[in-house]
Amino acid sequence: MNQQHQTESCPATRPRRFYDCTLNEKLLYSSFLLLAGIAYMMALAYLYTSFDGIDGKPGLSVEDVAENYYGNRSGTRLESALRGSMASYIEIEDRNHVVEWLKSGAPKAGYERVIKPIFDERCIACHSAVSGLQIPDLSSYDGVKQVANVDTGVSLHSLMKVSHIHLFGIALVALGIGLIFRFALLPAWFQHTLTLLPFIAIFIDISAWFLTKWDPTYAYTVIFAGGLLGLSWALQIFISLYQIWFLRCRVEVTSEE
Numbered sequence: 239m240n241q242q243h244q245t246e247s248c249p250a251t252r253p254r255r256f257y258d259c260t261l262n263e264k265l266l267y268s269s270f271l272l273l274a275g276i277a278y279m280m281a282l283a284y285l286y287t288s289f290d291g292i293d294g295k296p297g298l299s300v301e302d303v304a305e306n307y308y309g310n311r312s313g314t315r316l317e318s319a320l321r322g323s324m325a326s327y328i329e330i331e332d333r334n335h336v337v338e339w340l341k342s343g344a345p346k347a348g349y350e351r352v353i354k355p356i357f358d359e360r361c362i363a364c365h366s367a368v369s370g371l372q373i374p375d376l377s378s379y380d381g382v383k384q385v386a387n388v389d390t391g392v393s394l395h396s397l398m399k400v401s402h403i404h405l406f407g408i409a410l411v412a413l414g415i416g417l418i419f420r421f422a423l424l425p426a427w428f429q430h431t432l433t434l435l436p437f438i439a440i441f442i443d444i445s446a447w448f449l450t451k452w453d454p455t456y457a458y459t460v461i462f463a464g465g466l467l468g469l470s471w472a473l474q475i476f477i478s479l480y481q482i483w484f485l486r487c488r489v490e491v492t493s494e495e
């Protein structure tokens with residue numbers, strides 16, 4: 239029964255190609271591909287302007303990407319003060335405790351246990367409301383927080399927001415472009431690989447966003463996968479557009495099976 243079903247439904251004809259499409263289909267596909275290409279360019283321009291110079295230097299760089307997701311964890315006003323103008327007020331050992339606490343994200347628990355005793359002894363003579371000086375108030379957690387904010391990059395919450403929007407959006411666009419690209423006449427292995435690539439690339443890219451939050455070296459993966467997505471879409475779009483308008487059916491073509 240199953241056997242019979244298979245032989246009956248197996249198509250003996252060759253797959254459809256672009257040259258089998260009606261003019262109406264060709265116009266539809268071309269318009270979609272062109273608009274998708276423009277949309278991708280817009281996305282790149284937007285990406286460039288929002289990442290450009292995060293690290294203070296012009297141009298989009300690995301450091302910009304790393305700093306966007308990972309942040310710049312070496313820089314708090316408190317740490318630079320302790321290594322600079324305030325260095326003489328604190329013992330090296332105490333300073334190391336403070337720096338460690340800053341690196342761990344300056345949590346409240348650690349403040350009460352480790353930091354407050356140090357600051358109460360060494361800093362608040364000057365750094366509290368009573369001193370009358372216009373300098374950071376280091377007598378409370380809230381005051382210390384003002385100069386202890388570590389830049390840990392984009393928050394997990396907004397990362398999840400951007401991720402799911404990207405996954406849905408890019409999956410749909412990849413489906414649209416891929417549905418058109420399937421009519422291309424190419425070696426099967428090449429066509430299959432190129433069809434899968436955008437999906438794989440976006441999965442790697444978005445996973446790497448999260449990994450970069452944890453370790454800035456993954457910024458390279460973010461850029462590599464982003465490039466892979468762009469390249470595979472560019473190939474699908476150019477090959478499709480070319481074949482839609484220029485590839486002709488050879489008359490002597492015989493059935494493939």
Ligand code: HEC
Pocket residue numbers: 315316319320323324327328357360361362363364365371373374376385
């Ligand atoms: C003798 C008074 C005095 C003591 C003690 C003191 N500071 Fe200061 N602190 C100052 C003054 C004055 C300034 C503002 C001028 C400056 O930045 O040098 C300042 C500035 C700072 C700033 C702000 C720097 C910036 O980025 O604007 C921080 C942070 C700081 N101190 C931390 C500390 C810590 C931590 C301690 C204790 C280990 C400490 N200070 C001990 C007087 C003091």
